[in-house]
Amino acid sequence: GLGDVYKRQMLIVMFSYGGVLSFIALYGQEIGVKSSGLFFILLSVGIGLSRVGSGKIIDKSGPGRVTVFGLMLLIIGFPLLGLVKKPIGFHLSAILLGLGFGVIMPTFQTMINNLVTPNRRGAANSTFFTSFDLGIGIGMIGTGLLSEWLGFSSTFLICSVTNLLALNLFLYLSLKHYKANKISTSNNQ
Numbered sequence: 640g641l642g643d644v645y646k647r648q649m650l651i652v653m654f655s656y657g658g659v660l661s662f663i664a665l666y667g668q669e670i671g672v673k674s675s676g677l678f679f680i681l682l683s684v685g686i687g688l689s690r691v692g693s694g695k696i697i698d699k700s701g702p703g704r705v706t707v708f709g710l711m712l713l714i715i716g717f718p719l720l721g722l723v724k725k726p727i728g729f730h731l732s733a734i735l736l737g738l739g740f741g742v743i744m745p746t747f748q749t750m751i752n753n754l755v756t757p758n759r760r761g762a763a764n765s766t767f768f769t770s771f772d773l774g775i776g777i778g779m780i781g782t783g784l785l786s787e788w789l790g791f792s793s794t795f796l797i798c799s800v801t802n803l804l805a806l807n808l809f810l811y812l813s814l815k816h817y818k819a820n821k822i823s824t825s826n827n828q
Contacts, residue, residue: 644808644812644813644816645747645750645751645754645767645770645813646766646767646769646770647770647808648747648805648808648809648813649747649767649770649771649774650770650773650774650777651774651801651802651804651805651808652710652713652740652743652747652774652801652802652805653770653771653772653773653774653775653778654774654775654777654778654781654782654798654801655713655717655778655782655798655799655801655802656740656774656775656778657774657775657776657777657778657779657781657782658778658779658781658782658786658794658795658798659682659736659798660775660779661778661779661782661783662782662783662786662791662794663675663678663679665791666720666729666791666792666795667729669791670724670725670726670729671725671726672726672729677730677733678729678730678733679733680733681730681733681734681737682733682734682736682737682740683737684734684737685733685734685735685736685737685738685739685740685741686737686738686740686741687737687741688737688738688741689709689737689738689739689740689741689742690741690745693705693709693741693742693745693746694745697746697749701818702746702749702750702814702817703814705742705746706742706743706746706747706809706814707806707809707810708742709738709739709740709741709742709743709746710739710743710802710803710805710806710809711739711806712735712736712738712739712742713735713736713739713740713743713798713799713802714799714802714803714806715735715799716732716735716736716739716799717732717736717795717796717798717799717802718795718796718799719731719732719735720732720736720795721791721792721793721794721795721796721799722792722796724792739802744771747767748764748767750813750817751763751764751766751767752764753817753821753822754817754820754821754822755822756822782794782798785797
């Protein structure tokens with residue numbers, strides 16, 4: 640059903656996150672970045688910054704704009720990572736990817752929770768985190784296989800395409816379903 644679309648979206652987005660977590664250090668070495676520590680710091684800063692205002696935007700205007708913005712950051716961040724093979728591209732992509740992932744994760748979780756009655760939120764969160772973890776695990780394996788065949792740069796470009804797929808699922812299925820079926824009593828749209 641359409642409820643599965645939310646799980647698939649999370650799995651697709653987390654596929655690319657699993658690739659970043661697993662292979663960014665090796666990719667950094669390949670392009671001449673001696674330590675990936677700064678990448679992870681900048682990724683974390685991006686995630687943290689994204690959480691500052693995104694909740695208020697969701698409360699005011701719903702998840703549509705925030706989700707599109709977050710997915711667009713991922714769609715832009717991965718080609719930057721894969722094509723600008725210099726420390727500036729490497730580190731700038733960390734901020735963009737952090738902002739994107741930081742927006743997407745809680746926004747999808749909010750949407751899922753707003754589609755169920757309060758007594759079903761435990762099950763909804765469990766399903767959400769199963770897709771989250773499964774996506775990371777599949778992403779670690781999948782991007783590992785892809786990078787063996789195609790190299791890291793092409794693999795990160797494929798990660799951009801997977802997030803483009805998630806954006807299309809969101810725009811053409813999830814957002815419409817969400818607006819028609821939201822049962823939360825909050826102001827979220």
